[in-house]
Amino acid sequence: MSGTKKTASRTREPKKTSDGRCVLLTGTSGFIGSNLLKRLKTDERYGRLVAVDTQRPPYRLKRAKFYKVDLTNPRADEALIEIFKEEKPETVVHTGFYQRPIEDTTYAHEVNSIGTMHILSACAESPVRKIVVGSRTLVYGAQYDNPHYMSEDHSPRPQFDYEFQLDKVEVERQLLRFWKDNSDTLVTVLRHCSIIGPTVDNCWTHYFSMPVCPTVLGYNPLIQFISEEDAIEAFKVAVDEDFPGVFNIVGKRAIPLSMILKLANKRRAPMPSFMAANAFRVLWIANMGPFPPEHINFLMYHCLADGSRAKEIMGFEAKKTAWEALEEFLEVKRLYRIGRPTGEGGTSEELVEELVSAPSEE
Amino acid sequence: MATKTRKKKKTGRKSAASDRDVAAPDAEETVARIEKRIEERLSGIESRVQDRLKSLRGDPSDDGESGEIESDETDVPVRDIRRSTGSARSRAGTVKTARRKRGLVEQVLSFLPGAKPQDYEELIETLEHMDEFGKVPDIENKLEAFMMFLYEKYWRVDTTGIENIPNEGRTLIVSNHSGVIPFDGAMIGTAIWKFHPARRYARFLIEDWFGRLPFATEFMNAVGQVRACQENAERLLRQEQLVGVFPEGIKGMAKGFKDRYNLARFGRGGVIRLAIRTRTPVVPCGVVGAEEIYIVLGYANWLGKMFGMPLFPITATFPWLGPLGFIPLPTKWYIQLGEVISYDKYDESALKDNVIINRLNRQLRARIQEMVDSALKKRRSLFFG
Numbered sequence: 001m002s003g004t005k006k007t008a009s010r011t012r013e014p015k016k017t018s019d020g021r022c023v024l025l026t027g028t029s030g031f032i033g034s035n036l037l038k039r040l041k042t043d044e045r046y047g048r049l050v051a052v053d054t055q056r057p058p059y060r061l062k063r064a065k066f067y068k069v070d071l072t073n074p075r076a077d078e079a080l081i082e083i084f085k086e087e088k089p090e091t092v093v094h095t096g097f098y099q100r101p102i103e104d105t106t107y108a109h110e111v112n113s114i115g116t117m118h119i120l121s122a123c124a125e126s127p128v129r130k131i132v133v134g135s136r137t138l139v140y141g142a143q144y145d146n147p148h149y150m151s152e153d154h155s156p157r158p159q160f161d162y163e164f165q166l167d168k169v170e171v172e173r174q175l176l177r178f179w180k181d182n183s184d185t186l187v188t189v190l191r192h193c194s195i196i197g198p199t200v201d202n203c204w205t206h207y208f209s210m211p212v213c214p215t216v217l218g219y220n221p222l223i224q225f226i227s228e229e230d231a232i233e234a235f236k237v238a239v240d241e242d243f244p245g246v247f248n249i250v251g252k253r254a255i256p257l258s259m260i261l262k263l264a265n266k267r268r269a270p271m272p273s274f275m276a277a278n279a280f281r282v283l284w285i286a287n288m289g290p291f292p293p294e295h296i297n298f299l300m301y302h303c304l305a306d307g308s309r310a311k312e313i314m315g316f317e318a319k320k321t322a323w324e325a326l327e328e329f330l331e332v333k334r335l336y337r338i339g340r341p342t343g344e345g346g347t348s349e350e351l352v353e354e355l356v357s358a359p360s361e362e
Numbered sequence: 363m364a365t366k367t368r369k370k371k372k373t374g375r376k377s378a379a380s381d382r383d384v385a386a387p388d389a390e391e392t393v394a395r396i397e398k399r400i401e402e403r404l405s406g407i408e409s410r411v412q413d414r415l416k417s418l419r420g421d422p423s424d425d426g427e428s429g430e431i432e433s434d435e436t437d438v439p440v441r442d443i444r445r446s447t448g449s450a451r452s453r454a455g456t457v458k459t460a461r462r463k464r465g466l467v468e469q470v471l472s473f474l475p476g477a478k479p480q481d482y483e484e485l486i487e488t489l490e491h492m493d494e495f496g497k498v499p500d501i502e503n504k505l506e507a508f509m510m511f512l513y514e515k516y517w518r519v520d521t522t523g524i525e526n527i528p529n530e531g532r533t534l535i536v537s538n539h540s541g542v543i544p545f546d547g548a549m550i551g552t553a554i555w556k557f558h559p560a561r562r563y564a565r566f567l568i569e570d571w572f573g574r575l576p577f578a579t580e581f582m583n584a585v586g587q588v589r590a591c592q593e594n595a596e597r598l599l600r601q602e603q604l605v606g607v608f609p610e611g612i613k614g615m616a617k618g619f620k621d622r623y624n625l626a627r628f629g630r631g632g633v634i635r636l637a638i639r640t641r642t643p644v645v646p647c648g649v650v651g652a653e654e655i656y657i658v659l660g661y662a663n664w665l666g667k668m669f670g671m672p673l674f675p676i677t678a679t680f681p682w683l684g685p686l687g688f689i690p691l692p693t694k695w696y697i698q699l700g701e702v703i704s705y706d707k708y709d710e711s712a713l714k715d716n717v718i719i720n721r722l723n724r725q726l727r728a729r730i731q732e733m734v735d736s737a738l739k740k741r742r743s744l745f746f747g
Contacts, residue, residue, distance in 0.1 A: 145570045145573060145591075147591050147593035148494075211471065212471055213476075218575075222496050253489075253492075254494065254496075256492075256496060259488070262476075263480070265476070265477050265478075268475050272576075273576075301573065
């Protein structure tokens with residue numbers, strides 16, 4: 001998807017809308033959706049917030065309404081059209097995807113592609129002004145002949161057998177078609193790199209939590225991470241003002257995989273690529289793997305995105321470098337390890353329970 | 363998982379707490395309170411860890427390594443403890459006098475690399491100074507000894523024209539390519555690094571297929587070489603670096619013996635386009651002596667495909683002697699750097715004109731061929747110059 005088409009209205013001033021904007025968020029039980037909802041609640045400009053998902057967000061909602069919609073249901077678009085008619089959202093933030101690959105790829109495809117289709121048909125029916133969608137930089141693909149830093153003009157190159165990636169590319173393609181058909185709706189696609197931090201739960205956090213990390217012998221790619229606050233900040237900036245187009249949202253620098261494993265003090269198991277692929281396959285089938293075996297390309301080759309367009313146009317720049325974000329995650333891991341049963345000290349669960357038993361807000 | 367547990371418990375208690383929304387000052391207070399409790403808890407744990415280590419070690423004064431955990435320091439900053447606890451635990455486990463009962467998984471996995479005590483600050487330091495392409499900081503000094511051996515003793519390289527390279531600012535060095543392995547790039551880089559007054563470090567653009575070889579790509583990136591493509595080259599030039607290019611590419615490396623020192627086609631003019639687009643001066647360079655480092659008898663590229671190598675040369679020593687077959691012959695090298703060619707008078711419109719680009723390409727190639735030929739004429743012997 002070339003970036004040039006979508007920058008047509010770049011020079012337009014961001015609209016100062018009147019107070020009480022209505023934003024509809026999908027995927028509010030996931031990381032981005034729930035945190036963005038929390039962020040938007042504290043902002044006075046957003047009068048009404050609507051959350052759409054299959055389950056309620058894990059905290060109490062005020063100023064936000066929740067609708068339970070199953071996006072894989074064939075009647076979902078009718079339900080969504082009803083909701084849109086009722087609430088009249090001005091901005092739709094669609095993050096209702098599986099942000100990590102799951103074993104049931106057919107169901108994931110339903111949620112990702114068909115779910116997006118329903119959302120877009122509802123957006124076409126009712127006058128939604130802006131759509132913000134989260135995508136991933138891994139759509140660029142990790143191949144040996146990638147440039148080191150890929151800008152948004154680089155077309156996505158998914159692997160033919162990696163459904164997670166293919167789904168993301170298909171979502172972007174649907175958005176492009178939607179934008180062509182409804183050119184008065186602004187579409188913003190934020191391709192963010194892997195988020196890492198204390199609370200997020202995705203492939204990389206799972207990988208770094210394994211007792212042994214299998215790596216591919218002889219390959220040491222650079223990996224980009226973005227911290228949790230920066231990722232949510234990027235989405236907030238995209239919702240606040242109008243930036244139509246595709247943007248790469250990345251952390252500040254990249255970190256080689258070997259350094260990550262050294263910082264995390266993890267045992268590595270270097271194997272030739274075919275053996276590593278099979279190791280991951282075995283773990284994936286046994287439901288203990290961090291990602292499907294097709295993802296191994298990302299442990300071999302670079303897939304780095306260039307975030308300068310986001311910096312110039314959106315004014316968004318990540319505050320934390322990749323290793324600072326990683327450190328946040330590792331501190332929490334170490335904290336749990338300290339409280340491990342050595343006799344005294346109790347388990348990590350008990351430690352955490354004691355810490356939060358103080359009366360808390362939120 | 364504990365994070366999910368925490369969230370659920372919070373909502374359970376929320377109904378008992380007040381119904382207000384999250385207001386920023388209250389959240390900060392809570393966070394401060396939780397942090398204080400974490401610190402208290404950790405200092406308690408820290409003292410327990412110290413006691414445990416003392417009991418495991420037996421004699422608190424004989425282990426000189428574990429500088430972070432002193433037995434008389436009661437005020438160890440909590441942050442350090444948190445970082446070093448992992449390492450302390452594994453170190454305590456290896457002391458011969460104390461065999462802690464480790465988990466079965468840990469015992470089985472103990473032969474795998476990793477999980478060693480690390481100097482955290484040093485790692486972060488390396489990361490801060492690492493180049494965005496993955497070049498290890500200070501690699502120039504680490505490689506200097508080996509490269510200077512090759513430069514001065516082995517190939518006795520004779521470099522002329524090194525003053526043609528500007529002291530700063532973006533520059534492109536365009537050179538002929540030969541020899542099966544890109545040692546010529548290494549030698550040009552060494553010459554500039556050692557003998558140029560500004561001591562610039564040249565970044566070369568390497569072939570695609572390096573990215574497929576297991577150890578080569580990591581080594582190349584650590585040394586600072588990147589894959590040859592327009593985006594990478596532009597990015598480097600915009601950082602005002604010195605970039606070296608071999609436009610002949612693989613064709614240059616895979617020349618037969620009878621074609622030696624005849625420059626192959628210089629690509630499709632990508633170098634000229636790059637120079638015009640980024641307004642970079644070009645320094646032509648001719649390397650003589652690199653063609654003959656391997657006595658190539660032929661190519662069996664079909665065999666190379668199995669290993670992901672586009673070239674599989676059959677030389678007098680490879681593949682018969684195995685890895686020893688990669689030892690090159692000690693020919694005498696001459697590197698000639700010509701005067702700067704500037705393409706400033708061409709602007710963006712010239713990029714679309716293929717005729718102009720081809721003409722400039724041919725001119726550049728002719729210039730380098732001229733330099734190579736003049737050096738060949740002066741050369742009398744292969745090994746002694």
